[in-house]
Amino acid sequence: MNEDVYVLGIETSCDETAAAVVKNGKKILSNVVASQMESHRRFGGVVPEIASRHHVEQITLVIEEAMRQSGVSFADLDAVAVTAGPGLVGALLVGVNAAKALAFAHGLPLIGVHHIAGHIYANQLVAEMKFPLLALVVSGGHTELVYMEGHETFAVIGETRDDAAGEAYDKVARALGLPYPGGPHIDRLAHEGEPVIDLPRAWLEEGSYDFSFSGLKSAVLNALHNAKQRGEEIDVRQMAASFQESVVDVLVTKTVQAAKEYRVRQVLLAGGVAANHGLRAALQDKMKKELPNVELIIPPLSLCTDNAAMIAAAGTVLYQQGKRADLALNANPSLPLV
Amino acid sequence: MKVLGIDTSNMPLGIALVDGDVVKGEFITNVKKDHSSRAMPAIESLLRQCGIGPKELDLIVVAKGPGSYTGVRIGVTIAKTLAWSLGIPIAGVSSLEVLAANGRYFPGVIVPLFDARRGHIYTGLYRYEGGALRCLEEDRIVAADEWARRLGERGEDVLLIGADAPLYSELFRSHLGKRVHVTPPSLALPRPSELVMLGKEKERENAHAFVPNYLRLAEAEAKWLAKQKGERNDGDRCSISSNDHS
Numbered sequence: 001m002n003e004d005v006y007v008l009g010i011e012t013s014c015d016e017t018a019a020a021v022v023k024n025g026k027k028i029l030s031n032v033v034a035s036q037m038e039s040h041r042r043f044g045g046v047v048p049e050i051a052s053r054h055h056v057e058q059i060t061l062v063i064e065e066a067m068r069q070s071g072v073s074f075a076d077l078d079a080v081a082v083t084a085g086p087g088l089v090g091a092l093l094v095g096v097n098a099a100k101a102l103a104f105a106h107g108l109p110l111i112g113v114h115h116i117a118g119h120i121y122a123n124q125l126v127a128e129m130k131f132p133l134l135a136l137v138v139s140g141g142h143t144e145l146v147y148m149e150g151h152e153t154f155a156v157i158g159e160t161r162d163d164a165a166g167e168a169y170d171k172v173a174r175a176l177g178l179p180y181p182g183g184p185h186i187d188r189l190a191h192e193g194e195p196v197i198d199l200p201r202a203w204l205e206e207g208s209y210d211f212s213f214s215g216l217k218s219a220v221l222n223a224l225h226n227a228k229q230r231g232e233e234i235d236v237r238q239m240a241a242s243f244q245e246s247v248v249d250v251l252v253t254k255t256v257q258a259a260k261e262y263r264v265r266q267v268l269l270a271g272g273v274a275a276n277h278g279l280r281a282a283l284q285d286k287m288k289k290e291l292p293n294v295e296l297i298i299p300p301l302s303l304c305t306d307n308a309a310m311i312a313a314a315g316t317v318l319y320q321q322g323k324r325a326d327l328a329l330n331a332n333p334s335l336p337l338v
Numbered sequence: 339m340k341v342l343g344i345d346t347s348n349m350p351l352g353i354a355l356v357d358g359d360v361v362k363g364e365f366i367t368n369v370k371k372d373h374s375s376r377a378m379p380a381i382e383s384l385l386r387q388c389g390i391g392p393k394e395l396d397l398i399v400v401a402k403g404p405g406s407y408t409g410v411r412i413g414v415t416i417a418k419t420l421a422w423s424l425g426i427p428i429a430g431v432s433s434l435e436v437l438a439a440n441g442r443y444f445p446g447v448i449v450p451l452f453d454a455r456r457g458h459i460y461t462g463l464y465r466y467e468g469g470a471l472r473c474l475e476e477d478r479i480v481a482a483d484e485w486a487r488r489l490g491e492r493g494e495d496v497l498l499i500g501a502d503a504p505l506y507s508e509l510f511r512s513h514l515g516k517r518v519h520v521t522p523p524s525l526a527l528p529r530p531s532e533l534v535m536l537g538k539e540k541e542r543e544n545a546h547a548f549v550p551n552y553l554r555l556a557e558a559e560a561k562w563l564a565k566q567k568g569e570r571n572d573g574d575r576c577s578i579s580s581n582d583h584s
């Protein structure tokens with residue numbers, strides 16, 4: 001059984017309509033993403049109903065482009081993999097129903113993929129995954145530390161108790177008057193400023209790998225409010241640098257601590273916030289100092305943000321394990337990872 | 339010609355397979371369950387029972403709304419994906435027109451309706467002329483009270499059709515008296531075979547460009563547009579992205 005496996009991946013969990021074809025779970029043959037960011041910018045955030053409407057407009061165009069670029073025909077495909085959750089339910093429904101229609105029309109196996117598993121498997125598109133491993137998944141909707149002993153076995157050892165890291169970035173950016181999406185702006189400004197403003201870090205109980213960012217977000221909002229009351233101006237660059245340092249400090253410290261405790265061979269960074277330069281640099285730095293023998297894998301930007309190649313990669317492993325969904329597959333906005 | 343019809347635009351789920359002039363099979367449920375987990379299994383089951391494979395299909399017809407935004411999207415997504423990937427055309431039919439088809443032998447005007455909440459209805463005005471269904475007034479969302487008053491002015495017999503019609507029959511009666519007729523429950527659900535028959539006469543559309551007819555902007559967009567208009571009237575221009583912090 002050394003035949004090549006070709007999987008079409010489809011992802012519509014938030015505001016990107018994406019399709020990709022991946023060979024053997026590792027080689028990207030195409031990776032098409034239609035972003036709706038421009039459309040949502042005027043609302044200062046993703047509007048679910050508008051996201052769903054865009055997905056319906058784009059879905060077949062994006063899949064066609066992914067198929068065309070890959071040079072693979074429906075007859076060559078081995079399976080269709082689709083994000084079944086978590087995410088915006090109306091958005092997920094478009095991808096799930098398109099995937100089911102394709103699977104039915106062409107007699108292909110259907111695979112439902114968890115969005116976070118997808119983010120983690122993005123790493124397999126750039127390196128071989130070595131177990132046990134630890135993945136730090138940070139995005140607008142997620143902040144999770146996931147431990148994996150082998151393929152498709154996930155243990156969530158830490159997660160956010162309130163806001164996701166990316167969510168905190170967006171809220172703070174809005175308070176600072178930065179355009180949507182704010183994460184990249186804070187990252188950029190943080191490099192121009194110094195972390196001179198004292199902001200809290202939520203370490204939580206001893207030994208906990210959970211996160212909390214709402215206190216930090218409130219501290220920033222309070223500081224801005226108080227300064228305004230006093231008629232003072234806060235330097236946006238210094239606030240960005242201070243906020244970012246507080247977030248990154250907690251993320252990196254807990255990740256390295258967990259990597260030590262679980263004696264992992266690899267640490268993976270995944271999710272949209274993995275594009276953050278401050279986070280990448282700090283994690284690289286601390287890993288080099290404290291865990292020089294543990295491999296750190298950070299995928300390129302295009303594979304950190306939402307895409308369908310990662311869904312195809314995760315779906316390929318499930319396909320090889322014999323896991324199949326049927327045509328009753330539904331979107332589940334709060335699908336659990338384990 | 340083998341045609342598959344799909345209607346998930348409101349609570350009833352309807353699938354039909356028509357081969358030439360023969361209705362091979364029809365599937366209708368009227369239960370409050372999600373369409374997403376049931377539409378594809380219903381399509382698969384109906385085709386299998388009729389002994390027809392997906393690649394034998396020649397046309398997909400879909401109810402394109404109005405209705406539940408999510409519901410319409412499920413049917414349209416399935417329809418356009420099937421049509422595009424099978425390389426066959428798609429045709430869309432108004433969900434209200436499908437309902438109006440149940441009034442085939444009614445001599446007056448036909449008013450299909452879906453409840454749109456807060457006293458509003460999705461509706462239109464139809465009539466059978468020479469065996470063909472004609473749209474007299476296009477689909478709209480309107481206050482039920484206003485619509486009933488306008489219909490009262492026409493002085494014709496009116497047939498209300500739809501599972502939600504009983505909700506408004508009293509209101510219509512207050513404007514139209516005995517000229518109002520309401521279909522019995524057995525005629526209140528849209529028939530997917532009628533959807534197919536109507537769709538066969540419609541223009542064939544490109545699957546990529548095919549979108550639902552929501553009849554309404556998303557709420558956020560409507561608010562945003564209203565705000566823009568207000569600000570422009572004040573001579574004020576909106577400039578969300580002009581903040582400069584560098």
Ligand SMILES: [Zn+2]
Pocket residue numbers: 115119139271272305306
């Ligand atoms: Zn994501």
